[in-house]
Amino acid sequence: MAEQNTNPDAASASQEEINAEISAIGSAYRRDVEQTGEEEASARLSYPPYRSSLLRSPTKSLHHADPEEIELHSPAFGERDVHILESDLTIQHGGEPIGERIVVTGRILDGDGRPIRHQLVEVWQANAAGRYVHKRDQHPAPLDPNFTGVGRAITGPNGEYSFTTIKPAPYPWKNHYNAWRPAHIHFSLFGTDFTQRLITQMYFPGDPLFDLDPIYQSITDQKARDRLVATYDHSVAGHEWNTGYRWDIVLSGSNRTWFESDAARDEEH
Numbered sequence: 001m002a003e004q005n006t007n008p009d010a011a012s013a014s015q016e017e018i019n020a021e022i023s024a025i026g027s028a029y030r031r032d033v034e035q036t037g038e039e040e041a042s043a044r045l046s047y048p049p050y051r052s053s054l055l056r057s058p059t060k061s062l063h064h065a066d067p068e069e070i071e072l073h074s075p076a077f078g079e080r081d082v083h084i085l086e087s088d089l090t091i092q093h094g095g096e097p098i099g100e101r102i103v104v105t106g107r108i109l110d111g112d113g114r115p116i117r118h119q120l121v122e123v124w125q126a127n128a129a130g131r132y133v134h135k136r137d138q139h140p141a142p143l144d145p146n147f148t149g150v151g152r153a154i155t156g157p158n159g160e161y162s163f164t165t166i167k168p169a170p171y172p173w174k175n176h177y178n179a180w181r182p183a184h185i186h187f188s189l190f191g192t193d194f195t196q197r198l199i200t201q202m203y204f205p206g207d208p209l210f211d212l213d214p215i216y217q218s219i220t221d222q223k224a225r226d227r228l229v230a231t232y233d234h235s236v237a238g239h240e241w242n243t244g245y246r247w248d249i250v251l252s253g254s255n256r257t258w259f260e261s262d263a264a265r266d267e268e269h
């Protein structure tokens, strides 16, 4: 196994060093699966190629909160709180945002394939230049005055959601030298209770940065990684208006979508 640099500030590591670490962990994982048959369905919270995960991942067992107590104080969201136009990220300002207009649609299902209705779905993303509207995102790519990059929707009777937005671009981050994240859209789901909030990321098919990205690769199982990648669906495209992607989210069971744990979440990336 390649020697791992565990200094979380080691932004000087090269992509080649990161690749070697990712490759060694992936090979070890595949050997383990061959021997034990046990597949990992979720991300590793402490994943050395993803430098800051080492400090942010929990070192002690999680504290169990009383969900009923939390529900007394937590906000609740319902259909009355979300306007139907909030799912169109291209109409929030005075003009059209720059970029490829896309519709992302899909269904939210439980482990038995039943639709999750009336679910609050929130998204946030970078713009077509890979820039977030966020004070910590200062890399030299342009902001778009017509694009904020946040939206939300409530799922319909069949668990369906749909967002109209702009295809985000990859963007650099400080994990290592010349580190770039594959293009992605962040998703947050609120269940029926505040304590059920789940956060994950959707990726676009065929992104050449997949193999290089320690966040995507922190899910060691290829099948679990694949579940985070949308499929291009031309039936979702709109004539002279948008291309289309389909992405279903499964909340539980062996085909469940991978979610970031609250402890390891870093909404900057």
Ligand SMILES: [Fe+2]
Residues within 6 Å of the ligand: 126, 184, 186, 267, 268, 269
């Ligand atoms: Fe991001």
